[in-house]
Amino acid sequence: xxxxxxxxxxxxxxxxxxxxxxxxxxxxxxxxxxxxxxxxxxxxxxxxxxxxxxxxxxxxxxxxxxxxxxxxxxxxxxxxxxxxxxxxxxxxxxxxxxxxxxxxxxxxxxxxxxxxxxxxxxxxxxxxxxxxxxxxxxxxxxxxxxxxxxxxxxxxxxxxxxxxxxxxxxxxxxxxxxxxxxxxxxxxxxxxxxxxxxxxxxxxxxxxxxxxxxxxxxxxxxxxxxxxxxxxxxxxxxxxxxxxxxxxxxxxxxxxxxxxxxxxxxxxxxxxxxxxxxxxxxxxxxxxxxxxxxxxxxxxxx
Numbered sequence: 337x338x339x340x341x342x343x344x345x346x347x348x349x350x351x352x353x354x355x356x357x358x359x360x361x362x363x364x365x366x367x368x369x370x371x372x373x374x375x376x377x378x379x380x381x382x383x384x385x386x387x388x389x390x391x392x393x394x395x396x397x398x399x400x401x402x403x404x405x406x407x408x409x410x411x412x413x414x415x416x417x418x419x420x421x422x423x424x425x426x427x428x429x430x431x432x433x434x435x436x437x438x439x440x441x442x443x444x445x446x447x448x449x450x451x452x453x454x455x456x457x458x459x460x461x462x463x464x465x466x467x468x469x470x471x472x473x474x475x476x477x478x479x480x481x482x483x484x485x486x487x488x489x490x491x492x493x494x495x496x497x498x499x500x501x502x503x504x505x506x507x508x509x510x511x512x513x514x515x516x517x518x519x520x521x522x523x524x525x526x527x528x529x530x531x532x533x534x535x536x537x538x539x540x541x542x543x544x545x546x547x548x549x550x551x552x553x554x555x556x557x558x559x560x561x562x563x564x565x566x567x568x569x570x571x572x573x574x575x576x577x578x579x580x581x582x583x584x585x586x587x588x589x590x591x592x593x594x595x596x597x598x599x600x601x602x603x604x605x606x607x608x609x610x611x612x613x614x615x616x617x618x619x620x621x622x623x624x625x626x627x628x629x630x631x632x633x634x635x636x637x638x
Contacts, residue, residue, distance in 0.1 A: 346429055346430065346431050347426040347429055347430050349430075349489065349491040349492075350491050351426055352423070352426040352427060352430050352437065352489050353486065353489045353490055353491055355419065355422050355423040355426045356423055356441075356482065356485045356486040356488075356489045357486050358419045358422075358423070359419050359420060359423050359444055359482040359485065359486070360479065360482045360483055360486050360625070362412075362415055362416050362419045363416065363475060363478050363479045363482055363621075364479065364618070364621045364622075364625075365412065366409075366412055366413075366416060366475060367472075367475055367479075367617050367618060367620070367621045368614060368617065368618050368621075369408070369409045369412055370409060370472070370475070370617070371613060371614035371617040371618070372405060372409070372614060373405055373406055373409050373539065374532075374537050374538075374539045374613070375537050375610035375613050375614060376401075376402065376405055376610070377402065377538075377539065377540050377541055378401070378402040378403075378405035378406045378409075378539070378540070379406065379458075379459070379463045379468075379538070379539025379540040379543060380402075380406070380459065380462065380463065380539070380540040380542065380543070381395065381399060381401075381402035381403040381404070381405055381406030381407065382395060382399075382403060382406045382407055382410065382459065383459070384459065384460070385455075385456035385457075385459045385460055386456060388403065388406075388407055388410075394407060395407045410455075413448070413452045413455075416448045417448055417449065420441075420444050420445040420447075420448045421445060423441050423444065423445070423485070424441040424442060424444075424445040426441075427440075427441035427442075427485075427489075428441070434488075434489075436488055437485065437488060437489055440481055440482075440484055440485040440488065441485060443481050444478055444481050444482050444485065447474070447477065447478045447481065448478065450474070451471070451474045451475060451478060454467070454470060454471045454474055455471050457471075458471050462540075462542065462543060462544070463538060463539045463540055463543035463544075464544070465532075465533030465534075465538070465543070465544065465545060465546040466533065466546060468529070468532075468533065468539065469526070469529035469530065469532075469533055472525075472529050473522075473525070473526060473529065475621075476522075476525060476620070476621070476624045479621055479624050479625060479628075480624055480625075480627075480628045483624075483625045483628040483629065483632075484628060484632060487628075487629065487632050506574065506577075506578040506579060507578070507579055509574065510571065510574050510575065510578070510579040510582055510634070511634045513567060513570060513571045513574065514571065514582070514586075514630050514631050514633070514634050515631055515634075516567055517564065517567050517568060517571065517589070517627060517630060518627045518628070518630065518631045520560065520563060520564045520567065521564065521623055521624065521627040523560050524557065524560045524561055524564055524623075525620050525623070525624065527553070527556055527557040527560050528557055528616075528620060530546065530548065530553050530556075530557070531550065531553045531554050531557045533545060533546035533548070533553075534546050534547075534548040534549065534550040534553045535550050535608060536608060537608065537610075537613060554604065561593075561597060561600070564593060565593060565597070568586070568589060568590050568593055569590070571586045571630075572586045572587060572590050575587075581633065582630070582633045582634065584633075585626075585629050585630045585632075585633035586630065586633075588626055588629065589623075589626040589627060589629070589630050592619070592622050592623055592626045593623060593626075595619065596616070596619035596620070596622070596623055599612060599615050599616050599619055600616055603615075603616055
């Protein structure tokens with residue numbers, strides 16, 4: 337067996353875990369910087385893609401701060417590429433071979449350039465709100481996969497078995513609730529992009545809106561959020577009475593959705609101030625992380 341590549345030592349479990357955490361953090365940062373691009377109307381600061389302007393990879397001084405903001409967000413993609421490749425190399429070189437780590441690291445590494453292409457399409461379509469929404473959702477997919485990889489590679493931690501001392505029907509119900517919450521989290525985040533596509537933060541003053549009534553879109557989003565809150569409360573109560581191995585993950589998710597809900601109501605009542613919009617997008621990333629952690633807490637030992 338070859339013990340190293342090009343003379344380098346095999347990565348340790350902690351080394352791979354550090355890369356996995358960096359993957360999660362980098363993609364969450366991308367969500368925040370993307371939010372900054374949107375609320376500052378810098379989405380077309382670089383009016384073409386993959387170049388910033390025709391014949392130039394960098395913005396011209398005449399493009400002002402909008403060009404700088406959009407170009408900076410594009411440059412973050414290269415940071416994501418470096419982190420994704422570093423994680424992939426660590427997963428591929430790790431011994432003993434872990435097929436799950438390899439598959440997850442590969443999925444994330446392939447997802448980053450794909451997401452960049454989708455981002456380029458949003459620019460080429462003058463920030464079509466439906467494609468912008470798809471771009472945001474693709475980032476959520478990567479965040480969910482990166483979270484799974486981080487949990488899987490955490491040193492010294494294995495999947496916690498569900499509590500066999502409780503009735504099997506209770507445990508099965510908890511698992512079903514967790515997956516229902518995960519699925520509904522996707523619905524909530526998607527409807528959030530629909531609300532954004534109908535609202536004032538288009539990303540550029542020339543960008544079109546999706547044509548939906550903002551109040552109606554917001555109400556649909558709120559209805560989904562309250563349904564998610566109801567399911568989360570039910571799961572928390574169930575984990576208090578049984579299935580204690582899921583109690584922490586349920587409580588964490590409940591805390592995240594509570595804070596996210598407060599930010600959502602405050603930003604709506606205060607006419608969507610830029611800082612709160614960015615915080616709400618950051619909260620969406622945390623919500624996806626929390627929902628992923630929740631379904632991972634349902635796993636059993638082999």
